[in-house]
Amino acid sequence: EDKVVQSPLSLVVHEGDTVTLNCSYEVTNFRSLLWYKQEKKAPTFLFMLTSSGIEKKSGRLSSILDKKELSSILNITATQTGDSAIYLCAVPSYRGSGNTGKLIFGQGTTLQVKP
Amino acid sequence: KAGVTQTPRYLIKTRGQQVTLSCSPISGHRSVSWYQQTPGQGLQFLFEYFSETQRNKGNFPGRFSGRQFSNSRSEMNVSTLELGDSALYLCASSPGLAGWYNEQFFGPGTRLTVL
Numbered sequence: 297e298d299k300v301v302q303s304p305l306s307l308v309v310h311e312g313d314t315v316t317l318n319c320s321y322e323v324t325n326f327r328s329l330l331w332y333k334q335e336k337k338a339p340t341f342l343f344m345l346t347s348s349g350i351e352k353k354s355g356r357l358s359s360i361l362d363k364k365e366l367s368s369i370l371n372i373t374a375t376q377t378g379d380s381a382i383y384l385c386a387v388p389s390y391r392g393s394g395n396t397g398k399l400i401f402g403q404g405t406t407l408q409v410k411p
Numbered sequence: 412k413a414g415v416t417q418t419p420r421y422l423i424k425t426r427g428q429q430v431t432l433s434c435s436p437i438s439g440h441r442s443v444s445w446y447q448q449t450p451g452q453g454l455q456f457l458f459e460y461f462s463e464t465q466r467n468k469g470n471f472p473g474r475f476s477g478r479q480f481s482n483s484r485s486e487m488n489v490s491t492l493e494l495g496d497s498a499l500y501l502c503a504s505s506p507g508l509a510g511w512y513n514e515q516f517f518g519p520g521t522r523l524t525v526l
Binding site: 332341400401402 | 461
């Protein structure tokens with residue numbers, strides 16, 4: 297059965313710290329991995345990583361895909377209180393060559409950044 | 412472009428009742444996926460609709476059903492509500508094109524409480 301596992305499940309840091317969130321996956325037909333940020337309700341898209349794009353960066357956030365280790369990390373440098381959220385890792389499910397419209401999510405990492 | 416909208420935002424029901432939730436996707440998007448989010452299970456895939464057809468279904472009992480209309484709006488229905496159905500129900504829209512992954516955009520969710 298396909299699965300995605302995130303660690304740690306929760307994390308408390310102080311402003312200015314650097315954090316690393318982990319995501320590992322076991323899925324058939326792997327093609328891409330996504331990171332979302334969920335603050336209040338709707339998860340918002342951060343990054344998509346694929347075989348042709350294994351590293352992405354946006355401001356203080358960056359992410360790397362390690363296809364050999366079947367894992368990805370999300371780094372946040374110089375954390376701010378506004379980074380407090382649930383960070384979700386997800387892998388799209390494919391059947392044959394078809395997109396099934398299903399995302400397999402990890403449990404999420406709850407990050408709290410204290411002033 | 413307007414985002415994904417979901418109505419209602421909050422619902423309180425009692426056990427045994429049924430409920431209908433609505434999702435309007437981004438204009439031009441033909442795929443709508445539904446997810447249930449609970450603290451214990453995280454985000455779990457319910458089903459996905461594309462052009463009024465259910466293309467994929469998760470591991471939920473038959474009490475959970477859905478449909479999609481010709482304008483791509485989607486509804487999901489839960490009959491004979493149980494306490495364990497209390498959750499945040501999220502829908503996500505995407506272009507739904509076959510083959511490569513299409514990014515999913517999430518709505519704000521409907522918070523269902525079953526008493």
